[in-house]
Amino acid sequence: MVIAAASGTSIWRITIVSAIILVILAILPQLVEPYQTVLLTYGLIMAIAALGFNLLLGYTGLLSFGHSAYFGTGAYTVAFIMRDFGAHSMELCIVGGMLGTLIIAAIFGFVCVRHTRIFFGILTLALSQVLWSLAFKFFWVTGGTDGIRVASANLTLVGGLIDFKGARSFQRFIYAYYYYVLVLFAISTVILWVITHSPFGKALQAIRDNETRAQFVGISVRRYRWIAFMISGTFTGLAGILWVPLNGLTTPDILYWPFSGEIVFMTVLGGFRSFSGPIVGAMAFNYLKTYAIASTEYWQLLLGVVLVILVMALPAGIVGTAARLAAKLRRWK
């Protein structure tokens, strides 16, 4: 349940461990088949989404049930940019998408942080549904349930240096895109790690722990919640932006509220009381869902049962439970 306090020495430990993990992740595509690389890419993308989401939940104590709004805004903005502006640059899509998401997160967040707990949750839900219903109904703009296609062949990475025209376009895309996402994942993780361990991050945790005392220590609670909301939404939006070229298609499903539930699920699965929990949870959930869908028609049942067991028996999630076990082992020795 402890958010690891980083003292001077363990920064080295964290850096080394992270570097090792990064190297492993970099080598993997050379060792596994393309399908696994795609899966891994989705995992990394959802990890960014969950990390962003957890800034609000784990660190600020606000449970949003409407984060699909930001994921979806990111995705649809990319689709619009590519379809309506004929743009090809991924960087342009990222910048444009994050800007769009930031605006939506700013507006929604301003409104939502006026409340906490259950009303906050319902408010986030209602607002995300507004976006869903617009995407659903304005089919001549958004393609309705058919959605908008985004062709990876038209995409260029790194300012046009890498393109995917010509032979074996999809294969080349899978590899190049994986590394692209990996880099962005690493950058996002570092940024969010610094934010959560900065004075601002401590202030968020203070707000989470004791809103009144935080005020009496001189922290503007509502404003900080709003800022956290915007950062959170923007990172989840980044995930949506990265998701759509891989998926090739964006539909209203990613704006529908059960998808928000999935984001919550994967974060809790990994453990929302630690920094790395959402990363582990997102990757685990990604594999869980993929294999569930592949093995049974009733995969929702399977996932539902997992979630219920998780909540009842292992509320600390994977990372939290592992940390607890490790602490017990240490004491035992």
Next chain:
Amino acid sequence: MTIFVIQILNSFFYAAVLFLIAAGLSLIYGVMRIVNLAHGALYALGAYVSAWIVGGAVGRALEDNLGLAGLLLLLPLGAIAVAAVGALLEPTLLRPLYRRSEEYHLLVTFGLLMILEDVMKLLFGGTPLSAGAIMDRMGSMPVGRLIYPTYNLFVVAVGLGAAIGLWAFIYRTKFGVILRATSQDRRMAAALGINVSRVYVQAFAIGCFMAGLGGAVVVPAQAAVLGMGIEALILAFVVVVIGGLGSLQGALVGALIVSFVRTAGIQFFPEIELAVLYLIAAAVLLVRPTGLFGRA
């Protein structure tokens, strides 16, 4: 003009169904402070069970022998089945979590939602189930130059009856007093000797009954389809937000407001009718989070 009347009748029909679902949701929240994300799925379960019974062998046998009356007898069975499910779920899934924060309630009921959706898929398959026999049997009545299904008016009557019945139950019976006491202060109620656990399971079962009843009465008019619960939950939320969490009159008034806004919306601004509804909910949450009739 006639079309106008028909729209109004439709709104009342729709409001009756919404009321049943929302009243259950509100009751559960009012007594137990639990937001049940699976509530819509329970509504769907009520619809499926009812349609299945009515369309099944028993239903057909009763229809042959007792006609419409026979079928109508079967309708509440869907609601009772859902209530039974609720009575099983509360002690197993919800009771262990009362001590924990609200986030866990949302999570476990969300998991329950996923489970229920697939259980319905498992039991009833992917094709829509309908209890159309009832609707056909009731025929239609003339409204101006057009005709209108009599069944819809029956549903409005059921909704009204349920509202009155629930009100009487909560405000005029001993159990209702116990319910209200427990919802206001559960520790005090326990100190007074009230078996809070029993009250909780009963309240939850009643809430589920209402949701199931909503499904049971809607299914002759609208077939039961997968995913109907997810959509219904959001609308029930909007009703309860507008009317006030935990308030019976709030559920009634909220259902009427939502229903009429939707009907007007579909008529005049169909693209944004849903968006408008969600925005109204958001606005109410901002300005008066306890809704029209609710207490915090």
Next chain:
Amino acid sequence: MTLLETVNLKKYFGDTHAVDDVNLTIAEGEFVSVVGPNGAGKTSLCNVVSAYLAPDSGKIIFKGSDVTHSSVTERVKAGIARRFQLVNLFDDLTAFDNVALAIFSRDGKIRNMTTLAHRDRGVTIEADTILDQFGLVNKRNEIARGLAQGERKLLDVALAYALRPKLLFLDEPTSGVSTRDKDKIMDTIASVVRGGGITAVIIEHDMDVVFKYSNRIVVMHQGAILAQGTPHAIRNNDNVAMILLGSSGPDAFSRKD
């Protein structure tokens, strides 16, 4: 030099006159105790002065400026800090983080999201110093929730102290603490407060604590100030003894155990 002045301060809750036309002056460097039976309005007065509640009428003048309508954060920045009756900590943060947070906030560094908190040498040293003053430095890495009750009380005061306020309100700092620890805790608090040149107002029920540490006592009753003066004067004030204890006479205030 007058630090705080309340002018005809009123706060009513319906028919209850929680703060009834209170004119209180606090001079710099004083250690004032506010006493009175339950419901006298002590905590309400504290709530209004710290901006937890807005007054119905009257003025609050702090360091010469009118702060009556300023917000909580503004008042904190101006130099008024308080602790609540119940221990109010950031339970999932370490003792060190609790104190460091107050320092970051005080120095205006709390909005910084690009540097790592523990890297700030200045803040780290100051936080450790404060923890040491309160006898908590070897618990610095313990999660606040896991500290002993007396330690939590001290941390609570340390948090308020770390803001280096000019005026510190302590609402029942020794309530719920065993008599053994009371003296230890009050000694620590008093020495830190005096050493830091902070003007303190404590709300207390334990008259021994009150008499031992304050240089002025303010007695409140039903929302108004009944009497104020030095411990000696209050001790011999029969009126006060009647209100507080129901009896008067020279032995009224000594502990009867």
